Amino acid sequence: MTTLEELFNRRWIVRDYDKELYYRVRDQLPKYQKFLQEKLDYPVIITPQLIKLEKIPGEAESWMGIQDFSSKLEYQFFCLILMFLEDLDAGQQFVLSELTEYLQVQFPKGSLKWENYTNRRLLIRTIKYCFQEQLMLRHDGAESDYLSDQTQDVLYENTGLSRYFVRRFSQPITDMNSLKDRSAIGDIELDEERGYLRRQRIYRKLVMEMAVYKTDQTDEDFIYIKNYRRILEHDFNELFQAQLHIHKNSAYIVLDEEASLGTTFPDRSNLSEVILLINRFIRDKVRNGQWQANDNDQINVSQLEFLNLVTECKQRYRANFTKKLRDLSSQDFFQSVTDLMQRFNMIRLDEVSRSVTIYPICGKIIGLYEDEDEEGERDDDTNEDE
Known part of the structure; x- marks a missing residue:
């Protein structure tokens, strides 16, 4: 991978874990600084310990959370663990009981009980994420022992990286109550350079999101993409070995x-194959006149209609799915599919209206088995993405 790809594919590059990569990136970074600063406004943190590219989205999306977390409590635990670690020196050791006591104090009195198995389980999941992100190390003991018995202890070490995990803001965040408050700060800071702000937002969207969709005829971001397509094409082809497709x-x-370049679709997972097949089903329904796209090339159907389509796909191709996917109930299979499709901004579920909005990308990237025709007839199990 190129230096730029290494920075985008990793949270950070830690010298102690990969000295050769650390020094290679540090030496080659100057030739990318202009692009990172002018087009993306992505700051690069360089210390004797690490190199980190602050990757900021053009707009916050629901799928941009931590995929390993499934509850608000895990986010609460994680933020508090970062605070706990920040008060420790790099290399300083601590035990799990110190951490649990600290967490308990931060919650309203009596609201966090470690006798509750679910609380312990979510804490362990959060700690494992901290291991994954190199925030702390385990020296002795096992989390599984604590999970079954809250009196068991585990010895950890603070790596010192936690202080670089959270992005530094130019203004205090104590008065912010929503993501809109945070976004407003960026607009205020760059209000005098609206073109500069728009350019950064567009480059960020193209880098971070699966697709950029036009919202209406006066969408200035999409107009910018069309007007400056040559510059955009040059930058992405030159720096990322990528092509810009505009529809x-x-x-x-x-x-x-x-x-x-980070997480891409499709990957090698069986669930990606399933979604490619579902996208083919969606396109077929449009071609057959069963589903209609609006002026923005979006399709709105009921959740029941979409569930039926997903179920039909599973029934037709289940022999090619992994055992794990085959054994899922129709509802669980639907949940797995829609979770991933929402993460990649292919669809959006509205639980109030019980509807599904299908975005244009579903018609752009579909899956067929190599000997399969448009009617779904096939002889063997090999596949090819179209």
Whole structure:
């Protein structure tokens, strides 16, 4: 991978874990600084310990959370663990009981009980995420022992990286009550350079999101993409080995086979194959006139209609799915599919109206088995993405 790809694919590059990569990136970074600063406004943190590219989205989306977390309590635990670690020196050791006592004090009195198995389980999941992100190390003991017996202890070490995990803000965040408050700060800071702000937002969207969709005829961001397509194409082709595809109502960055830029779709998972097949089903329904796209190339159907489509796909191709996917109930299978499709901004579920909005990307990237025709007839189990 190139230096730029390494920075985008990792949270940070830690010298103690990969000295060769650390020094290679540090030496090559100057030739990318202009692009990172002018087009993305992404700060680069360089210390003797690490190199980190602050990757900021153009707009906050629901799928941009921590995928390992499934509850608000885990986010609460994680933020408090970061605070706990920040008060420790790098290399300083501590035991789990110190951490649990600290967490208990931060919650309203009596609201956090470690006798509750679910609380212990969510804490352990949060700690494992801290291991994954190199925030702390385990020296002795096992979390599984604490899970079954809250009196068991585990010895940890603070790596010192926690102080670089949270992005530094230019203004105090204590008065912020929502993501809109945070976004407003960026607008205020750059209000005198609106073109500069728009350019950064567009580059961030193209880098961080699967697709950029036009919202209406006066969408200035999409107009910018069309007007400056040559510059955008040059930058992404030169720096990321990627092509810019612009359609009537959407724009995409399509990576070359040898390129790597964070999480991509499709990957090698069986669930990605399933979604490619579902996208083919969606396109067929549009071609057959069963579903209609609006002026923005979006399709609105009921959740029941979409559930029926997903179920039909599973029934037709279940022999090619992994045992784990085959054994899922129709509702659980639907949940797995829609969770991933929402994460990649392919669909959006509205639980109030019980509807599904299908975005144009579903018609752009579909899956077929190599000997399969448009009617779904096939002979063997090999597949090819179209």
